Each structure stands twice: as C-alpha cells, then as structure tokens.
Amino acid sequence: MKVLITGGYGFIGSHVAERFYKEDDEVFIIDNMETGDKHNISFKHKNYHLSVEDPNCEEIFKAIQFDVVVHLAAQVSVAKSFENPITDTESNIVGLVNMLTLSQKYKVKKFILASSAAVYGKNDQLPLLEENQCVPISPYGISKRVGELYCQKWSEMYGFESVCFRFSNVYGPRQNSNGEGGVVSIFINHMLEGKALQIYGDGEQTRDFIYVGDIADAIYRASHSSISGVYNLSTNKKTTINEVVSILKKMHDEVNIHFSPAREGDIDHSVLSNRKVMDDLDWSPIYDIELGLEKTYQWAVVDQAQKEVAVSVADQTEKAKEWTHIIQPFKAYLENLVVFLIIAWLVLSHRLSVFNATDISAFYIMIMGALYGSKQSILSVGLSIGLLIVEKLSEGREFVSLLYDTSFFFQVSLFLFIGLVVGYTVQRKTNRLQEQQQKIDELKQRYHFLGGIHTEVREIKDELQLRLLNTEDSFGKIYSIVKELDELEPEKVFSNAVQVVQQIMDAEDVSIYVFNKNQTFLRLVANTNFLETSHKNSMKVEDTGYIQNLLGTGGIFVNKELLPNTPIMAAPVYHNDQISAVIMIDRLNFQNVSLYHENLFKVTTELAGSALDKALSYIDAIEADRFIANTDVLKQDVFQKILESKREAREKYGMPYVVLEGENPDTDTDLGAYSTKLSALLRETDYIGQLDNHQVGVLLSNIHQNDVQFVLSRFYEKGIQMRLKEGEI
Template identity: 50%
Template sequence: MKVLITGGYGFIGSHVADRFYKEGYEVHIIDNLVTGKKENVTFKHKFYHLSIDDPKCRKVFAAYNFDIVVHLAAQASVATSMHNPTYDAQSNIVGLVQMLKFATEYKVKKFIFASSAAVYGEQSELPITEGVHTNPISPYGLSKLMGEKYCNNWAASQGLSSICFRFSNVYGPRQTHEGEGGVVSIFLNRLLTNHKLYVHGDGNQTRDFIYVEDVAFAIYRASQSTLTGIYNLSTNTEASVNDLIHHYESFHGAVETVQVASREGDIQRSVLNNARIIQDLDWAPLYTFEEGLQKTYEWGASSKPVEQAVVKEKKVVPNWYTNIKPYLENFILFFVLSVIVMSVDIPIFSVFEVGIFYIITLGAIYGNRQAFFAVCLSISLLLVDYFRQGREIVSLLYDTTFFFQISIFLFIGLVVGYSVQRKNIKIAEQQETLDDLQTRHDFLETIHEELRDVKDELQLRVLNNEDSFGKIYSITKELNEVEPEKIFTHTIEVVQKTMRCENVSIYLLNEDQTYLRLVASSYLLGEKPRTSSLKVADTRYIQQIISTKTIFANRNLLANVPEMAAPIFYDNKIKAILTINDLPFSSFSNYHENLFKVISGLIETSLNRAFEYIRLTEESRYIGQSIILQPDVFHEILNSKMLAKEKYNMPYALLKIQVDAGVLQQVAGKAHQLLRETDYIGYIEDKLFVLLSNTTKEDVSFIVNRFNNAGIETEDYHGVLV
C-alpha cells in the first residue's frame, strides 16, 4: 500500500508520515521545503522536492499507483494571506485543484484534505459544530473553505472519495514558532532559553488544543474508512493561555510573565465540537492537554533550542533603483571625463576621441539603451567644447567635420550597443534553455532512480517468496533498456519463462485506439498464423480491456481469443496489449493471473522509462526537424529487428529509397504518410532507408507498389549497413 503526503516534512505532515510508516505503508512525500525540514522524517521513504502547483507532480502520480493522498501542504500563515492573498490562493487553491485532478486521473482510493477552524471566523455559539454558517475573516480561512468546496465537488462529479478535517489548534513536537497554535511552541522556546513569556491581554483567551499524534491517528483511521464529508478534528475542550502557563510551571518551575496589550482581532474563545467524528469514525483524542504538553516539553528540552536571534533580513533593492542605476553610472562616468577634458587645454579632436571611448565603454557594459544615452551626452560635450573655442551654433550647421563626428558617434553607438544587446539576449535565452533542461534532467533522474528502487524492491520480494519465482530477478534485468524495440523483443522471453507458456505477443495501440499493430511475437511461422493487426471494433476482448483497463482472463475458453491479456499504460492511456496463449491447464489460476499482472507491471515500468527517454531526447534522435532517424538510432532499432528475426522468426524488410539530397525531407515526409506507426525511416551513408516491421516477402511487393504509385522509387535492400 502506498500513501502520498504533501507537506510531509512539516510539523503535522511528519507525524502523519510516521503513523503510516508504522502501519506498514510505503510513504512518499512531496514538499517544497519552504517550512518543512528533512530531518523531521528519519525512516526510509521517497521524497520529491516540488511545489504542489508544479505540473511535474503528474510524473509522481504516474510513476506510482497511490492508494491514499493526504494533502497537508499549504500556505498556513494568516498574516501572509492578508499581506499576499495571491500567493495564498496559488498555493491553497490552485495546488489543491491540481492534487485533486491527479488523484482522480490515477485512481486514488482516498483523498484527505487538511482544512482549518479558520473557516468559521467569529462565532457566538460554542462549541462550534460543522453545520454553522462559515464566515472566514482572512484569505487563509477563505482559501481553506474553497478547498472544502472543491473536494465536495470532486466527490460528486468525479467519484473521488474525500474527507476534509477542520483542525483546531494543533501542537506538539517539531512545531515551529509560527502559525495557528504557535503559542505552545513560542512559550516553550522562551522557557528553555530563559526568557520572559509575553501574555497578550489577561491570558483568559481560550483555544481548543489538540495533540499532533491524535491528529495523525485520526487521519490514518479515516484513510481506512468509507467516511466522507467535512468533520471537526478537535478535543472539544477549552484551555486558556493561563492554563498553558500553569502546566508549564509544573514541568519547568517558576515562570516569569509580562502582560502586554491584547492583539487586535484576536478571538477571545474558540472550541470545536467533535461529536460527529467520535461517533462516525469511532475515534477519540488519547492525550489530555497536560499529557500532550508534557511530551512536547520533553521533546523541546532534548532538542536544545537556541535563542531567537534577530535575523537581519536581506535588503531588497527597489525596482526604481535597479532601473536608474545604469543611468547614474553613465552620468558619473560622463561627468568625470568632462572634467578631465575641460580642465586641460587639448585639441578638439581629443574630445572626439574621448567621446568614442566613452560610447564604446558604456555600450559594451549595458547595451544599446545606454550607448544611445552616451551618444547624446558625447554630442553635448562636443558642442560645449566648440562653444568654448568661440564657435557659434550657426557656423556649426555648415561644418562638415562637426557632422562627421556626430555621425561617427551615432554609428559606433548603434553598432556596439546593438551587438552587446544581441549578445546579452542570446546568453539569457541560452541560460534559460539550459536551466530548463537541467530541471527536466534532474527530475527525470529522480523518477528514474525511484522506479529502479521500486523494481529492485519488488524483485527482492519475489526472490524471497516461498513460491520461488526468484528467477524473475535475473530475467527482468533484460528489460533494463531505453529503446522500446529492444524491450518488445526481450518481453517475449521474460513472459515465456515466468508464465511457462510458448505463445506470447505484444501489440501497440494507435492514437485513436482503433487498431493494434503486432510488434513482437513468439508464434513460429507455419505453426500458427500471426495476426499482424487487430481492429478494436472487431475484437471483443480488446474492447473489454480498454473499457475496464484491467487484465482479461479467458475463463470461458473462447476460441481464437488469448488465454490472458494485459494492458500496458503510458501517460495514463493504454499504449500496448500483452497477450499469452497455450498456458498449461494447471497454470490457469488466480495465482498465475496475479503473476501475469506483476510481470506486465514490470514491463510497463520499463516501457514507460523508454518512452519517457525518447520524449526527452526526441531532438537528438532525428536529423534536424525531420522524421528521419539519426544513423546510430536507426542501427539500434535495426539490430533489435534482427534479434527478433533470429529468435522468433519475426519478419522485417529494409527498403532503399532513391532520392537526391535536395529533396530528402520532402520524400521522407511523403514516405512517412504511407507507413505504419511501427515502421521507421533512417539515413545512412547518403542513402535513405525504410525499416518495415512485421513484414513478409509477400507484403514487400505490395508496399513497393504503393511507394511507386506515390512517385517514390524503392528497392528491396539486402546489403549490410555499416
């Protein structure tokens, strides 16, 4: 069983992760580490450094079939939501919607959403029940309320089983000094660092404090139940700030307090009714406030808190300063040069030279905008120097030297400024592309490593299984490829050995799911006819697999129907169908059906990795922007076809196309339209080749005629490709 916990490195999330791990779950965590800490989770788990609104989260859902999603990641500060409601909505609403979408697409069985008592706002009747009118007074409370509505909508329209918990003030170990219920951790830190406790108001304000392990246990219990809807998660008990101080005194000794003014907008009393969750879930809080504080205090004392130092915030440079800085530096340099030029009696041509130096310098540093500004200032300096020589402005209008110098200024400013600007734009574009590629590479590498871990773990379990299918471990190493054609060929041998059957086939499903093309099969020619393609509309068992997305077992022993068939998924769509026949009668059982499911899952993992590799390396697989494969890629695919021919007598054909280099891409494009999804076009040693999959000699003549009718000259090639 697999559980995904968003915000799993946070205060509550880490305790929820502990609970699921103790219950035997495989734990996966998504966290952006803004507030979460890796050290909060010490057991073996899978981690993805992502924000919940990042589209890459889809890859995580696609790589694993999660049974449960616990959505705790959120912007949890009321103050931040007031200051930046856009950021609050992006995290708490957009991020949630994406999690709901992926949970629905990838068939999650239970979705648990962490809401908050902040949705209630000010309420006059206590304790607060779930049925009262909600009235959030902050964007944070509003975003949590919208999150509940999204969960309810998804449950009604998409059938996603979800439950929303409105937390009261959660406290316990690992809590930071911010957020709802933070008074417990704030006071604890000040106690352990020998500071006074600041009490706002008279200290009689009450809250419904709930210990974090009670919250984690309730979430786990809910994940095992059919319960849905909205529930308060609380103790239904009021405790005041003075009560909190009194309990701390019993653990710590004398406590010095300082009374300060009440905070504006602070709610005087808050307590949530938990009767519904106790009755419906058969859950109750196990820890009293005193017991929870005792455990929290012991954790705090052992973790050696440090004094809350005044953190110097990094000064943010205002935008206006960033924009005006180049102009200031430009003007300062101009002023310095002007003083030097005007203070020394030198020929006028020297002023011209200084102007050129000044324009080139500013253009090289900042680009065309500052270069043009430097040109204007240089012209003004030139004019001043002319006037100082006793020239009049009218005489300058007829002075060709003056206009020549201005023209040189403009020319140099434009050339230098434009060149530098173009270079800067090019560098910025390349850096952006490099950053994007690096991000994609890092994420793909993470997913690849996780898939390898999962496969290795599954293989180890099978290896140690009493029923001794440990040989799968050595066999499945053959699936460690990144070229789909190689995996298709190796799949046949893997399935034959593990299922103890002779006849195995794998078909690719086209994009509109109307036809399947045979890509590998162990049927020997002459023994049983190969069906090179299947029409979905005429094949009932294929229709059943597509509609149910599950394994088909021919329990009624229908004629001309495989005994078992399994869908292979990619990007949440059926990409291929794996079929087996001629199973021993003793192997036609639920056990072997489950074994077939495990094997098809391993094959699906390998193919997904291969398809993802091809997608990410697509630009390097083809020549330019064409559909013509690079020689090394084409060779690799051809070798796979040769291996399939040698092992399973899978026929293929290689045609050479007569074509001039000038119309290479046009001819290749025309040929591509006549081919199937399983055929390939490559260019080797100045020759254009077509590799036809699953093609007999009889098929070749028909295909050659099709090419000739389209004006493409071809010949059956029997040479050797070097």
C-alpha cells in the first residue's frame, strides 16, 4: 500500500510514518521542514520538500497512485494563529483543500485528517462528545473546524471517504516545546536542564493526555477500515498538571516548581469521550499516563545526552580547527628552525665525526628544500651560512679575513647552488602537483555535478515510468487498455472501443455511430450507458449540425458552446481514407473539458480508429470466405462470433439485439435470391447468417422487442416467414 503523510517529519507524523513502514507499506512524505526534522525518520522512504498548498503537489499525485493520505501538516500553535491568522489559514485551510482536492481527483481510497480538541472551544459538557456544539475560540480551532466541514462536504458531493480525528493533548518522544500539547515536553526539558517548572494557576486544571503511539495505531487501523466522519481520539481520562509533575518527580528527583497566575483564555478542564472510536474502530489506548511519561522521559534523557556529546565533539573539533588554522602557516618555519638548532648544536659542540660541518649543512639544505620547496631552502641557506660564519669565528678567525677566504666563498656558493637547484626543482614539482590537484578537484566537482544530474534524471525517469504505469490518463495505461482492441471482428472492436474510450476519458457516456454508404445516415452500433440514457438509434446527417461540421473539417468536434442535445466531443473514424464512423463522448466531468483532454481524446480515438480500420480491412480481404458462396449469408462460425459480440455488449452495456429464424430455401440458387431479398429489407448494421441448426437467421442490431413485430410484418408483406429466436432485453 502506498501511503502519503503530509508533515511526516514532524512529531506525530514521524510516528505515523514509522507505524506504516513497520507494516511493510510504502511511505511517502510531503513536508516544508519549517518544524519537521529529517532525523526523526531513519528508514527508507520517499520525500518531497514542499508546502501542502503548493500547486506542484499535483505532480506527485499524478506520478504516484496513493492508497491513503494522512494529512498532518498544519500550523499547530494557538498563539501564532492569533498573531498571524493569514498564515494559519494558508496552511490549515488552503493546504487541506489542495490535498483533499488532489486526493479526490486521483482516486485516493482513504483520507485521514488530523483535527483538534480546539474545535470545541470552552465547553463544560465533559466528557466532550463528537455531537457537542463546536464553538472554537482561536483562529487555529476555527481552521480545524473548517477542515472538518470540507471533508464532510467532499463526502456529500463526491462520495469521498475521509476520517477526521480530533486529537486531545498528544505527548511522546520527538515532541518539541511548541503549543499547549507540548507541556510534557517543556516540563521534561526544563527538568533535564535544571530549570524550574512553570505552572500557570494552581495546577489542578486537567487535560486528556494521549501517547503518540496510540495516535499512530488508531490512524493505521483507520486506513484499513470502513469508518468515516469525525471521531475523538483520546484516553477519556482527566489528568491534572500536578499529577503529571508528581509522576515526573519519581523519575527525576530534583524538580523545582514555580507557580504563576493563570493565563487568560486557558481552559480549566478538557477531556474527550473516545467511546465512538472504540466501538467503530475496535481501538483503545494502550499507554496510560505513567507508562507514556516514562517512555517519553527515557527518550529525552538519551536525546539530550546525544545532543551534549554532539555539541562537545563539535566544540572540540572547532577549537582544534582554530588552533590548526593558527599554527599551519608557521609549521614549516618552526620545523626548519628545530632541525637547524639540532645541526648547530652538533657543529658547534664538535660532535660530528663522520661528516664535517659543510656536509651536514648541505644535507640539511637539501632536506628542507625537498620537503618544503624554495622558501625553506633559501632560509636554510641563510641559516647555514650564518652557522658557517659562527663556526669560523669560534676558531679565532677575523670576520674581515673571511672576505678573502676562497674556501669560505666556495662553501657559501655550494650552499646557494644546492638551495637554489633543490628549491627550484621541488617548487616546480610542487607547482605541477598543485596544478594537477586543481584539475583533479575540478574534475571531482564536475563528477559530483554530473552525478547529481544523473541521479536527478534517474529519479525523473523512475517517476515518469510510474506515471506511465499508474496514471489514469497516461499513455502507458492507454497502451495497456488499447490491447483490448487487438481484435479482427468489427463488432468486437466496437464493443471494446467504447470501453477503452470510457476508461481513458473518464466519461459516463460513449457512443459509436457508423455511416451508411453515401454518408446520409448514421446508425448506433455501441454505447456504454444504453439503459440509463436515451439515444437516437439513427441520425440524419443533414439534420445534425455538428456531424456536418465534423465531415467538413475532418477533425474533432468540441461542444465549447455547450449546445443542447449535442455531445461534449466527437471524433471521426476513417476507413479507406473516408469517414466511416463517429466516436462521441458525453456526460464528462467539467474539469476534463480542456485542451489537454481534447488531445487525449484525439489520441485515443485515433488508436481505436486504427484498430477498427484494421478489422474492416481484414474483413474486406477475406469477405468471400465469410459468406456462403453466391449468397449474402454469413457462414455459421462467422455468424456465431458476431452473435457472441452482441451478447457481450448486451451484458456490459444493455445494448439490445434480436435474432430471427427463417426456413432455408431448397437450393443454393434459391438461397442466394432469398438472402438478396432479405438484404434489401435490412440496415447496414444488421446481419444474415447461418444458425447452429443450419437455418437462416437474421441478427437485428440495436432493436427493442416492441419493434420486432413491425419488422416481422414487413418481412411477411414480402413473402418471408420468420419467427423470434433470441433477444430478450
């Protein structure tokens, strides 16, 4: 089962989604993420980041044929509804109407609306029953009541099945601190944070607290039931605020309480009767207040610990990043300096035995240049030259004498040469590596970009495939339905064609009329609603304006002016490059009278017409084999197939027919003359054939029994004796 949950990332929505998922249903979520949290759901599902009032929601309904819609998305704060009633209306009324309309349009089997006890207002008739008067005192309560009325009206107008659950005060894991229903969440959060619990009034005000798990279970049960209408969803038990605090004290010893004056407008007592939902749904709440609060508290403790760990790790990571950011620019210089100090100590303390000072300095310059490039190699050269000067001076040399010492200049030159060559070489390599890394990064970005596009295209492809397979007016469904037209008997094609057009166009009335040879008359050959509507069995072309229009243009006729006694749409069917029949639809939903459905009708009738043209061409090709030689009498097997098609059309649509039986002439010559005589008295839609008893039969299409006597009398006047064999209506 495919279930759409609006507001599915919210407190209640996530529990409802989890309940359906555990039952192996496919879960889809629409959420604008204003209050929802994706971390509330960890299982596989499909989500859409949209507001419920967004027109783009229709694309989702088109692509996926939902079985159940659970509408939980709403603005839930009573205080905010006073501050901004327009926003409250957009979310709670406009959004609901959008979901309700789309659910009805796309054949959702069950629509479940989350309403609220706020619809009752200040009502002292406790416990509150569904039949009690609703006088909401807040814009939030008004919007919820209006939502219920919309569901009721949709049920009256369209027979659309919906359930409206009036929640009492819901609590449980994942609840935030918004709204009156969040009092449990507020208390537990304050307890864990060491804050005082704020109680307005004396704490003896009562509420009907219901655990969120019981809410999810009731919604799941309702999706598989036949109930509809308005139901309270509650425990039918009063619980004071002081009792809630007392239970929480048992779980958390140190609890400070602060009493404040009662808030204006607060309801003192509230409890909803759940007798109706218990009787009709066979449901009852499982969690009492003690067990529900214990589970909520345990979850909150774990959640807070996880948040604290996450915050601590994030702080440590951030500090480490800051310290690293400060040290990083000076890291190479510090390492260079440490290495130089070690070398200086070795040189000046005369601890070198294998290498002399020049060798170790040259090696030091090479290492620094190889590791860090030209900057550090030049710095190493400078430090090495300084160390060389200090070493010479420590041996008793004068600084001026060094300016004339060729060995000193050779050593300095060696240091510079090594530093410049190694530094340049390494720097060049480093630059090339950086260029390559930059190219790699660019390619990675391009890869990620193309990967994102690929994923998006795959999702669109999958969605289009879903449309093709599931959407009522998709070409995928057209293709699957039109397979029924894969017949070679025209009468069978007529019967199936009206069914195909009816299913695709969602029209109550579909008819097919065929022209006579000179296109002056049309005869009715198939209709989907024959018994409930009156149809002309034949029409004269010169008396029918829209048929003349259709013959003149050769295209689809659309009754845009809503002319009386005229179908909504009519399309020609061609055979041998000539209009041979007309497909008409009537009693179409007004919302389907559009250019889109006009094009859909054109495609559908072309496919049906193609099937009929193929069947007629086949009949033309084998016509000689269908008749007894030199007669107009169909062979027994051919006549029986046509008769079976007529029987099927009568069973499906109530299309009447009559079979008359006559006597066979003595010779084939007499049979040919006899059949010619019969043909002159019949219409284009009637047939002469051999019955299973080898007698000659006449099949009269679309004729009532009260007209049979008139036909028999006509035959009698021409010397033809016949009797009724089959055709009760």
